[in-house]
Amino acid sequence: VRREAFLDRLRDARAGAPDLAGAHPPGPPPALVPRVAWRPDARGLEERFADALAGVRARLVAADALPAALAELEVRTAVATTDLVALPGGVTRLGLERVAEADAGVTAARAACAATGTLVLESSPEQPRLVSLLPRVHVAAVPRSSLVETPGDVLRGLGRGPLPSALTLASGPSRSADIDGEVVYGVHGPLAVLVVLVEA
Amino acid sequence: VSAILPLRGTTLRERSAAALAGDGHLQASLRGTTDALDGRRRNTLAELDDPDGLRAAARALRTDAIARLPELLEQVADGVEAAGGHVFFAADAEEAREHVAGLAERRGARRIVKSKSMVTEEIELNPRLEAAGIDVVETDLGEWAQQLDGEPPAHILGPALHKTKGDWVRVLGGVGYDGGESAEAMTAFARATLRERFLNADVGITGVNLAVAETGSLVVVSNEGNGRLTAGAPPVHVAVMGMERVAATWAEADLLLALLSRAGAGVSLATYVNCLTGPRRPGERDGPEELHLVVVDNGRSRILAGASREALNCIRCGACLNACPVYRQIGGHAYGWTYSGPIGAVLAPLLLDDVPEAAELSHASSLCGACWDACPVGIPLHELLLQGRADGAARDHGGERALWRAWARAWSRPRAYARTGAPAGAPVPDALVPPPFRAWTAGRELPRRSGATFRERWRRGEVLDP
Numbered sequence: 001v002r003r004e005a006f007l008d009r010l011r012d013a014r015a016g017a018p019d020l021a022g023a024h025p026p027g028p029p030p031a032l033v034p035r036v037a038w039r040p041d042a043r044g045l046e047e048r049f050a051d052a053l054a055g056v057r058a059r060l061v062a063a064d065a066l067p068a069a070l071a072e073l074e075v076r077t078a079v080a081t082t083d084l085v086a087l088p089g090g091v092t093r094l095g096l097e098r099v100a101e102a103d104a105g106v107t108a109a110r111a112a113c114a115a116t117g118t119l120v121l122e123s124s125p126e127q128p129r130l131v132s133l134l135p136r137v138h139v140a141a142v143p144r145s146s147l148v149e150t151p152g153d154v155l156r157g158l159g160r161g162p163l164p165s166a167l168t169l170a171s172g173p174s175r176s177a178d179i180d181g182e183v184v185y186g187v188h189g190p191l192a193v194l195v196v197l198v199e200a
Numbered sequence: 201v202s203a204i205l206p207l208r209g210t211t212l213r214e215r216s217a218a219a220l221a222g223d224g225h226l227q228a229s230l231r232g233t234t235d236a237l238d239g240r241r242r243n244t245l246a247e248l249d250d251p252d253g254l255r256a257a258a259r260a261l262r263t264d265a266i267a268r269l270p271e272l273l274e275q276v277a278d279g280v281e282a283a284g285g286h287v288f289f290a291a292d293a294e295e296a297r298e299h300v301a302g303l304a305e306r307r308g309a310r311r312i313v314k315s316k317s318m319v320t321e322e323i324e325l326n327p328r329l330e331a332a333g334i335d336v337v338e339t340d341l342g343e344w345a346q347q348l349d350g351e352p353p354a355h356i357l358g359p360a361l362h363k364t365k366g367d368w369v370r371v372l373g374g375v376g377y378d379g380g381e382s383a384e385a386m387t388a389f390a391r392a393t394l395r396e397r398f399l400n401a402d403v404g405i406t407g408v409n410l411a412v413a414e415t416g417s418l419v420v421v422s423n424e425g426n427g428r429l430t431a432g433a434p435p436v437h438v439a440v441m442g443m444e445r446v447a448a449t450w451a452e453a454d455l456l457l458a459l460l461s462r463a464g465a466g467v468s469l470a471t472y473v474n475c476l477t478g479p480r481r482p483g484e485r486d487g488p489e490e491l492h493l494v495v496v497d498n499g500r501s502r503i504l505a506g507a508s509r510e511a512l513n514c515i516r517c518g519a520c521l522n523a524c525p526v527y528r529q530i531g532g533h534a535y536g537w538t539y540s541g542p543i544g545a546v547l548a549p550l551l552l553d554d555v556p557e558a559a560e561l562s563h564a565s566s567l568c569g570a571c572w573d574a575c576p577v578g579i580p581l582h583e584l585l586l587q588g589r590a591d592g593a594a595r596d597h598g599g600e601r602a603l604w605r606a607w608a609r610a611w612s613r614p615r616a617y618a619r620t621g622a623p624a625g626a627p628v629p630d631a632l633v634p635p636p637f638r639a640w641t642a643g644r645e646l647p648r649r650s651g652a653t654f655r656e657r658w659r660r661g662e663v664l665d666p
Contacts (some may be wrong), residue, residue: 003287005291006495010443010501011270012505013502014504016505018506018507024580026578027259030261033257034253034254034455037249038249039248052468056467123484124481125481125484128484129486130432130433151454151458151469151473155454155457156451158417159450159451163415164477166477168474169469169473174425174471177358178345178359179365179368179383179387180229181229181232184384184387186391187387188339188429189424189471189472
C-alpha cells in the first residue's frame with residue numbers, strides 16, 4: 001500500500017512535468033550503453049595489470065617471491081580460503097573464525113581487470129567477505145585466464161546473474177585523503193595488497 | 201574564529217563571513233584540495249577513449265532513468281525482496297527516520313556504525329537515533345572527525361577538508377589520541393578505535409550510490425573500506441537511498457561508476473565498489489542477516505514534476521563543488537545545508553520549500569558554467585540555477601518586481617532611455633546613491649561614460665559617412 005502510494009505520487013509528478021526542451025536538451029538514450037574504453041594500449045594484459053596495480057599501491061608478486069614479501073610485511077599468521085597460493089613455512093594458518101586477529105587474509109579472485117588493477121572478489125560459504133577486508137595484508141590469487149581488460153568486462157555481464165550476496169571490485173589497499181589532503185593507506189581495510197597470478 | 205551558522209534566520213553573506221573568519225586556513229585548504237581533486241579528475245578522464253561521448257551518453261541515460269523512475273524503483277524493490285531483503289518507501293524525512301529507528305529498536309540495537317551518507321544527513325537521522333539512546337558512530341575518517349567535533353560535513357566527498365592537522369590532533373585528542381601530527385599515526389589510531397566498533401555494532405547504516413534495477417543489487421562505493429565493513433560486519437544492514445539513484449542495467453552502472461570515480465575522488469575506479477544482492481545466504485559465515493533498503497522521496501517528487509527535473513540526474517560526486525568559484529571561496533558550511541556548491545544551491549530551494557532562506561542560494565553563483573563543465577553526467581547546473589532564480593522571482597510579489605517592471609517600461613521609450621544612460625564626467629559619489637542601490641555600489645563602481653553618447657554622435661553626423 002505504502003509502496004503503491006509512493007509510486008503513484010511519482011507517476012502523477014511525472015505526468016504533470018513540463019517539457020524539458022531547454023537550451024541544452026539531453027538527447028535520446030543510446031540504444032546500447034557505450035563501453036567505457038581506454039585509449040588503445042599495445043602492451044599485454046599482464047604488463048598493464050602489473051602497472052595498474054603499482055598505480056593503486058598494490059603489488060604483483062611471483063609465487064616464489066611471496067615468502068619474502070610476507071616476511072617484509074611481518075606477516076606471522078594468516079587465514080586462507082584458497083590453496084591456489086601456498087603459505088610459506090613461517091606463517092601460521094588460523095581457522096576462519098579468527099579472521100579478525102590474522103595478519104593476512106588469502107583469497108582467490110574470480111577475475112581481475114588489467115586497466116585498473118582491480119580484483120573481483122565474491123562472497124560464498126567458502127569465501128567469507130571479511131577475509132579480504134579485516135587483516136592488514138590481503139593476498140589474492142588471480143587465475144591467469146581470468147584477466148580481463150576493464151571493469152566493464154566484468155560489470156556488464158552481471159545482469160545475466162546469478163549474483164553472490166556480495167561482489168566487490170577492489171583496487172589496491174584501502175585509502176583516505178581526509179587528513180589535510182594527504183593520501184594514507186590502510187584505513188579500515190588492508191594496508192597492503194599482494195597479487196599472485198596462478199594457472200587455474 | 202570561523203563558525204557555522206544555520207540556514208534559518210541567516211543570510212548567505214552572514215554565513216560566508218562567519219565561515220571565513222579566522223586564519224585563512226579554510227581558503228588555503230579549499231584551494232589545495234579542490235585543485236588537486238579537479239586535476240585528478242581531468243587526468244583520469246584523459247585515459248579514456250571518448251570521455252565526452254561517455255558523458256553525453258550518461259546524461260541521456262540518467263534523464264531516461266529519471267523518466268522511468270516509478271518502473272525502475274518497482275523493479276529494484278522486487279529484486280531486493282526476491283533476494284531476501286526488505287524495502288521501505290519513505291515519503292519524507294520523518295517517515296525515513298522513524299522507520300530506521302523502529303528497525304533499530306526492534307533489534308534492541310545499542311550500537312550503530314555508519315558509513316558516509318549524505319541522505320542520512322539530509323533526513324537528520326543521527327539525532328533521532330541518539331535520542332533513542334543509541335550510540336551512533338560515523339566511520340568515514342573525515343566524517344568521524346566532523347562528528348567528534350560537532351560539525352556537519354563541509355563537502356560531499358571530503359567532509360573535513362577544512363580541518364588542519366592541528367584541528368585533527370585536537371579532535372582525536374578528545375578520544376585518547378596522543379601521537380602528533382602524522383597522518384599515518386592518526387589513521388592507525390582511527391583504524392584501531394573504529395575496528396572494535398565495527399565488530400561490536402548491532403546495525404550498520406550506509407548510503408547507496410546506485411541501485412541496479414535488473415538484479416535488485418545495491419552498489420556502495422568507498423575508498424577507506426568502511427562501506428564494506430558497515431555493510432558486512434553487523435547483523436543488520438540498513439541502506440538509505442535517495443529515490444533517484446537508480447541504474448536500469450549493469451552496463452549503465454559500469455558507465456556511471458567510471459564517471460563517478462573520476463569526478464569524485466579522481467581515481468579510475470573507487471577503491472571498493474561493493475555490489476550487494478540480498479542479505480547473507482545460507483551457509484555464509486558473514487554478511488548481514490537482515491538487509492533493509494529505505495527509499496527516500498523527501499521532496500524529490502516535487503523536482504520530478506518541475507522544470508528542474510534534471511537535478512535528479514545527479515550522482516553526488518562533488519565535482520561541481522571543486523569547480524565552482526563561489527564554493528572555492530566560501531566552502532560548504534556557508535551554504536548552511538547538507539548539500540553545498542552548485543548542486544546544493546539548485547537543490548536547496550527545491551527540497552527546502554518551507555525555508556524562505558533557501559531561495560537566496562540560487563544567487564550563490566556567477567553562472568559561469570564551470571559546474572556544468574565539471575559535471576560527469578552533464579547537468580546544465582547554470583541553467584538550473586537560473587531556473588531557481590526564476591522560481592524565486594515568481595514567488596516574489598514585492599517591490600523588486602515592480603521596480604524591474606518600471607525600469608523595463610522606461611527603457612522601452614527612446615526619450616526616457618536617452619536620459620538615463622551613464623553620466624559623463626565626474627563619478628557620482630556613493631553618498632548620492634539612494635539606499636537600496638547603495639548596497640550594490642558598496643562593492644562596485646558606477647559606470648562612467650567617456651565622450652558623447654551614440655545618439656549625440658548620430659545627431660552630429662559622426663556615425664555614418666555622409
